[in-house]
Amino acid sequence: MNLEKLYNLQQKLDEKINNTHNLINQSLISHKILALQVEVGELANETRCFKFWSLKGPSPKNIILEEFVDCLHFILSIGLNLKFNDITINDLNSENTNEDLTNTFLNFFDSISLLKNNISKENYINMFSKFLSLGKQLNFSPEEIEKSYLHKNNINHKRQEEGY
Secondary structure, X not given: OOHHHHHHHHHHHHHHHHHHOOOOOOOOHHHHHHHHHHHHHHXXXXXXXXXXXXXXXXXXXXXXXXXXXXXXXXXXHHHHXXXXXXXXXXXOOOOOOOOOHHHHHHHHHHHHHHHHHOOOHHHHHHHHHHHHHHHHHOOOOHHHHXXXXXXXXXXXXXXXXXXX
């Protein structure tokens, strides 16, 4: 996964959004963090990992992947906002985890809250690493993630042009 390429694409989308909605020079970090938390909740909902009361299985992989890259859009946007977009994939430690998916989500939520409460590059890298570990646990390859990000980024540009 080429993070430099993804940050550049996200920057173009962010600039389009900022210009379209007259948001230049506004601090949007709290909005982006909340948006990320909402998207992570939507992702968890599609996996249904926490729904112990239900027999229904998870959504199809492509739906879960789309929710995953929605999260990635906000993670990249937060990194741009905080000027932490110089990181590389080698800076991120995406470990395979033995914990269940519910706990992986909870730990990822915790890392988002930690970043919100203490903005630092270290906390951003930790949060991004936990996100990539979640992707590994969901069996997404870096190539699948990047391809899906590119597809959704194009959709997001079109939405802005159509007054989404």
